[in-house]
Amino acid sequence: MTETQGSAPTRRSLIGWGGAGLALGAAAAGGAVAMTRTGEDVDPTAAETGAAVGFHGTNQAGIATPVQDRLHFAAFDVTTTDRAEFVQLLKDWTEAARRMTAGKAVGEGAYGGLAEAPPDDTGEALGLKPSRLTLTVGFGPSLFTRFDLSGRRPDALIELPTFAGDALDAARSNGDLCIQACADDPQVAVHAIRNLARIGMGKVVIRWSQLGFGKTSSTTPDAQTPRNLMGFKDGTRNIAGTETDRLKKFVWVGEKDVDEKSSWMVGGSYLVARRIRMHIETWDRTSLQEQEDIFGRDKGEGAPVGKAKERDEPFLKAMKPDAHVRLAHPDSNHGATILRRGYSFTDGTDGLGRLEAGLFFLAYQRDVREGFVRVQRNLASDALNEYIQHVGSAVFAVPPGVRDKDDWWGRTLFSKEA
Numbered sequence: 001m002t003e004t005q006g007s008a009p010t011r012r013s014l015i016g017w018g019g020a021g022l023a024l025g026a027a028a029a030g031g032a033v034a035m036t037r038t039g040e041d042v043d044p045t046a047a048e049t050g051a052a053v054g055f056h057g058t059n060q061a062g063i064a065t066p067v068q069d070r071l072h073f074a075a076f077d078v079t080t081t082d083r084a085e086f087v088q089l090l091k092d093w094t095e096a097a098r099r100m101t102a103g104k105a106v107g108e109g110a111y112g113g114l115a116e117a118p119p120d121d122t123g124e125a126l127g128l129k130p131s132r133l134t135l136t137v138g139f140g141p142s143l144f145t146r147f148d149l150s151g152r153r154p155d156a157l158i159e160l161p162t163f164a165g166d167a168l169d170a171a172r173s174n175g176d177l178c179i180q181a182c183a184d185d186p187q188v189a190v191h192a193i194r195n196l197a198r199i200g201m202g203k204v205v206i207r208w209s210q211l212g213f214g215k216t217s218s219t220t221p222d223a224q225t226p227r228n229l230m231g232f233k234d235g236t237r238n239i240a241g242t243e244t245d246r247l248k249k250f251v252w253v254g255e256k257d258v259d260e261k262s263s264w265m266v267g268g269s270y271l272v273a274r275r276i277r278m279h280i281e282t283w284d285r286t287s288l289q290e291q292e293d294i295f296g297r298d299k300g301e302g303a304p305v306g307k308a309k310e311r312d313e314p315f316l317k318a319m320k321p322d323a324h325v326r327l328a329h330p331d332s333n334h335g336a337t338i339l340r341r342g343y344s345f346t347d348g349t350d351g352l353g354r355l356e357a358g359l360f361f362l363a364y365q366r367d368v369r370e371g372f373v374r375v376q377r378n379l380a381s382d383a384l385n386e387y388i389q390h391v392g393s394a395v396f397a398v399p400p401g402v403r404d405k406d407d408w409w410g411r412t413l414f415s416k417e418a
Helices: 010-014 083-101 142-143 184-199 244-250 286-295 326-329 373-383
Strands: 068-079 136-141 175-185 204-215 269-278 343-349 355-365 388-398
Touching: 068 355, 083 136, 083 184, 083 343, 083 388, 175 269, 175 373, 175 388, 286 326, 286 388, 326 373
Parallel strands: none
Antiparallel strands: 068 175, 068 204, 136 175, 136 388, 204 343, 269 355, 269 388, 343 355
16 A cells, blocks of 8 residues: 655654544545446456545445455444544544555554654555455444434344354354455455554454455356355355446335434445354265255356256256255245355364354345345255354444545434434
8 A cells, every 4th residue: 555654743643543533634535546336337457456446425335346355344342432532433434444445554654754653554555556445334233322322223223033043152243333344455454454443442342353255246247156165156146236226126225214213324234244154074075966956056057956057047946945045036035135245264173173164144235124134034944054054143234325525434323414
């Protein structure tokens, strides 16, 4: 990332980036972007050129944006009880995110400031390209028990019910808020979360985080469909970033979806994050035929049962009743459709000689009750359940995008005039 240096030490250099309010001025927000916010007119070499994704927009980037290769997701708990201090943090975070997504250093940079004070940027992204970094913020149900927000919690921001087979670890679940960092360079994504956590020190603390690689879903379905750690293509009929009608129908919260208390969510979405452990050693000893029956697709082409090509319309009744594709398909769920942005993960071993690996599932939808909950309940009889287990879970309200240089994350929720 490009280093930005001030001509002389400032008060912020002395007290650190998070210790004072930030001016949301145009000077810090500059920098052209080389890529649009959705799948339209995307430069096919964007990943190679390290292009930037526009930060401003009606909706937050990182949802319908073409899926990047790497993820660092972090859930935070709020430690401050001061509403004004928390609002200032959101403004500070927005300014830092605006700079980092444009390939700039945070504040006055990692060097060149006052030697006696910590630098504004940690520096590990110096010289790196933006790598299509997107930063997406969401607010968990527990946040609405703070700062006199109980009257503004949307009805759609539910506590997820317990599903069949859940073995949730409280240490890897929930959170007052989250930040999803996606990029084509893992160091760029980690740098972003690290610096936002540093800025939030004393006001928020990381509750849990997850690194991801090898996207398992795509919002650019014309490209090659990625595979999960079980070796199967995932997300064949995922919503594309160019499908504005489907995004409006299934992903973005509209005027008709809100009441007075939740009007701040127009242009936003709801995110479900699930950490799904895969018992890959057992899976690897399963016959090819059984694997294909479990998914309802062949492993090579990804074609549905009885079809020749991956994108051929599936004939659900040709699949076994407990096939994953059959149970997850919108036709089996009253039309319920979600936008997925999942990633694979491996986190060492489980102490029993098995890889701690699986899928970090991310799903965006207009209403969690009509999206994830409906589909997940229908998956109770999924044959795949023998090989997977949901071990972490969280749900967040993702507010609308930051409109311009004077806007900030969460303004519609926290500002009375919004």
